[in-house]
Amino acid sequence: MGRNARKRRTPLATKVMAGTAALALGGGGLVWADFYASAHEKGHGHDRTRAAAAQVATIRCPDVGQRLRNVPRGARAGVDRELARLDQQITEAYARLASTRGAQQGDPGFVQNAILGPLKSKRAAALDRISAGIRRGGGQTPRGLDRFAGCQGMGTDRPGGGGRGGGASPDPGASQAPGDNGSGAAGPVxxxxxxxxxxxxxxxxxxxxxxxxxxxxxxxxxxxxxxxxxxxxxxxxxxxxxxxxxxxxxxxxxxxxxxxxxxxxxxxxxxxxxxxxxxxxxxxxxxxxxxxxxxxxxxxxxxxxxxxxxxxxxxxxxxxxxxxxxxxxxxxxxxxxxxxxxxxxxxxxxxxxxxxxxxxxxxxxxxxxxxxxxxxxxxxxxxxxxxxxxxxxxxxxxxxxxxxxxxxxxxxxxxxxxxxxxxxxxxxxxxxxxxxxxxxxxxxxxxxxxxxxxxxxxxxxxxxxxxxxxxxxxxxxxxxxxxxxxxxxxxx
Known part of the structure; x- marks a missing residue:
């Protein structure tokens, strides 16, 4: 392959992440598919809870990078590294979301307590480092940056509106479980x-x-x-x-x-x-x-x-x-x-x-x-x-x-x-x-x-x-x- 087609990390780190992702994007998808089907069966006492959990297909976090306007040139390299760290945190939290569908089925607070809460704490620490880096570079700390620490669970619907969309889906009355589309990936559907x-x-x-x-x-x-x-x-x-x-x-x-x-x-x-x-x-x-x-x-x-x-x-x-x-x-x-x-x-x-x-x-x-x-x-x-x-x-x-x-x-x-x-x-x-x-x-x-x-x-x-x-x-x-x-x- 081309000269830049290199491995991403040390072999051990790659194997650990690959194993986690395989569970999240493959096996976790099978759990999700079963859960998605059972969530809508009649006669279960927790139908409403299950249906609500089934809607959490992914994680939506504020895009901090788009909100930064006045970062001193000398601070940009450090800020960019912290922004990349935020992306990595979301990736890891998403892998946990996709690999724990069974636990989510039995606990309506699981996503918030076990995934979104810890993610918020990690993001808050990264935002503090971004603010400190901007100050060290001679800039002014962005006001209210800490409010972007929290993330939300999100379904599979397209956010917002407009754009050059067009037409209906091939089968607009049908839906597909977002955990695994059968190809080992969480989408497209x-x-x-x-x-x-x-x-x-x-x-x-x-x-x-x-x-x-x-x-x-x-x-x-x-x-x-x-x-x-x-x-x-x-x-x-x-x-x-x-x-x-x-x-x-x-x-x-x-x-x-x-x-x-x-x-x-x-x-x-x-x-x-x-x-x-x-x-x-x-x-x-x-x-x-x-x-x-x-x-x-x-x-x-x-x-x-x-x-x-x-x-x-x-x-x-x-x-x-x-x-x-x-x-x-x-x-x-x-x-x-x-x-x-x-x-x-x-x-x-x-x-x-x-x-x-x-x-x-x-x-x-x-x-x-x-x-x-x-x-x-x-x-x-x-x-x-x-x-x-x-x-x-x-x-x-x-x-x-x-x-x-x-x-x-x-x-x-x-x-x-x-x-x-x-x-x-x-x-x-x-x-x-x-x-x-x-x-x-x-x-x-x-x-x-x-x-x-x-x-x-x-x-x-x-x-x-x-x-x-x-x-x-x-x-x-x-x-x-x-x-x-x-x-x-x-x-x-």
């Missing part, structure tokens, strides 16, 4: 899929399946060809969100472009790295969570954290096409992106966070005027699954990153203008096309589904898809990108 032919058109698409850019302003494009990860470069780090943290993503990424993408790569490492892009001036890193077919196959990471040990199971599907292009702004010219600008689009925790930052979309070739955010498409014969991501294209003119990794960039307004103080930069658009065997959905059950990798507690929901980018183009190439876009040319 039948209700996460929809027949694309039943979805009403909901967007105007350009010829390449991405949002049309209009015919005013800067109308050119620049396409960069970087392959589909032929080098099999994978790891479960996240260089943007969790620099210096092993397994910071808790799921596996595909990488194209820059070939030095692990959590410990600095800007100098990225600038000196090899690239899979045909234009060697583009050492940018483009990465996204892998798509898997949950077919029982053991991949290279079957026993690793970030892989099978955290519920990301089955065959990794390589995209047949990875179209990466930069587009303009319909109000006017764009300016050059700064080197090492970092942008995240979508939200890996959108199932528990809600849809505010959910952005990437799912569709099928031949049906790309029908875009889905909260469903996986079931494509007809001859049609392929498509994932698209349109990135933020307004930059604050100063920062290449921000404390929550979002505030330094923004989406254009409906009229194409940028928020006050921001300026338009080339918009990155990524379109990924896959040959995916259509899963069988019948009577509320799904067999051999495909799913995007994710944090364990996110249950592999399609709404959690996301995409990441670090600009490492040399100055000459970036100037060419801007020139092509502003002059209305289509360059590659």
């Amino acid at each position: 039948a209700a996460d899929f929809v027949d694309i032919t039943t979805v009403e058109p909901n967007g105007v698409q350009g010829p390449n399946g991405l949002a049309a850019d209009g015919d005013t302003g800067s109308t050119g494009t620049f396409t960069t060809a970087c392959g589909v990860n032929e080098n099999d470069l994978h790891n479960s780090d996240n260089l943007i969100v969790a620099p210096g943290v092993d397994n910071g993503a808790h799921h596996t990424h595909d990488y194209v472009g820059n070939q030095d993408n692990d959590a410990f790569a600095g800007d100098d490492d990225l600038a000196a790295a090899e690239t899979s892009c045909e234009n060697q001036g583009d050492r940018s890193t483009y990465y996204w969570p892998v798509l898997r077919l949950q077919d029982g196959t053991d991949e290279f990471d079957a026993g690793d954290l970030g892989g099978g040990a955290e519920g990301n199971v089955g065959t990794i599907l390589k995209a047949r096409q990875a179209e990466i292009r930069f587009a303009g702004n319909k109000r006017g010219d764009v300016v050059a992106m700064p080197k090492f600008l970092r942008i995240i689009t979508g939200d890996a925790k959108a199932f528990t966070n809600g849809l505010a930052n959910a952005n990437t979309a799912w569709s099928c070739t031949g049906f790309e005027d029908r875009q889905l955010t909260d469903k996986y498409p079931l494509c007809p014969d001859g049609s392929q699954v498509v994932r698209t991501a349109n990135f933020q294209s307004c930059w604050d003119g100063r920062n290449t990153d921000s404390a929550n990794h979002r505030d330094h960039v923004a989406f254009v307004r409906a009229d194409g203008s940028c928020p006050d103080g921001f300026q338009a930069v080339p918009q990155l658009q990524v379109r990924l096309v896959y040959d995916v065997p259509a899963p069988v959905v019948k009577k509320g059950q799904v067999r051999e589904p495909y799913a995007v990798d994710g944090f364990p507690e996110q249950l592999h929901k399609p709404v959690t898809d996301h995409n990441d980018f670090i600009n490492v183009m040399d100055e000459e190439l970036m100037d060419e990108v801007v020139r092509c876009i502003n002059s209305g040319e289509d360059c590659s």
Whole structure:
């Protein structure tokens, strides 16, 4: 495999975590399935208690990282490590939730007392360390940070509303126990899929399946060809969100472009790295969570954290096409992106966070005027699954990153203008096309589904898809990108 496809921890630690996860995501699922069925039988004295417990499918915690705005630069590394520790705590609590369904059946207070209560205490300690780190860096402690320590049990319903959803589930009257979908993973389930032919058109698409850019302003494009990860470069780090943290993503990424993408790569490492892009001036890193077919196959990471040990199971599907292009702004010219600008689009925790930052979309070739955010498409014969991501294209003119990794960039307004103080930069658009065997959905059950990798507690929901980018183009190439876009040319 690729050079970053390494084991996540020491062998002993990996085995311990893998054993816990196997119980949580496999055996625990069988307990859950039996419990789920019995919870609704008549004649039991604790029907109401059992039904209530059955609704606790996962754990919802406040996303502290999104709430941090003013973290001194010198404190960010330590804060990011503590934020990664919060993620690890949730992963461990979720594994305990999924592996103790029997105990939950007999004790209505079990989830709160044995899982959520201890989790709150651990999170409170991490939040204290975050506050202390900010103070040491010369910043001001965020007011009321301690109120984000508590977490809640959550069912399988999609939080919030809106987004580009569409259509009904294949069997809207049926449900599937969320403990184990039969593939050794807690999701996706039948209700996460929809027949694309039943979805009403909901967007105007350009010829390449991405949002049309209009015919005013800067109308050119620049396409960069970087392959589909032929080098099999994978790891479960996240260089943007969790620099210096092993397994910071808790799921596996595909990488194209820059070939030095692990959590410990600095800007100098990225600038000196090899690239899979045909234009060697583009050492940018483009990465996204892998798509898997949950077919029982053991991949290279079957026993690793970030892989099978955290519920990301089955065959990794390589995209047949990875179209990466930069587009303009319909109000006017764009300016050059700064080197090492970092942008995240979508939200890996959108199932528990809600849809505010959910952005990437799912569709099928031949049906790309029908875009889905909260469903996986079931494509007809001859049609392929498509994932698209349109990135933020307004930059604050100063920062290449921000404390929550979002505030330094923004989406254009409906009229194409940028928020006050921001300026338009080339918009990155990524379109990924896959040959995916259509899963069988019948009577509320799904067999051999495909799913995007994710944090364990996110249950592999399609709404959690996301995409990441670090600009490492040399100055000459970036100037060419801007020139092509502003002059209305289509360059590659």
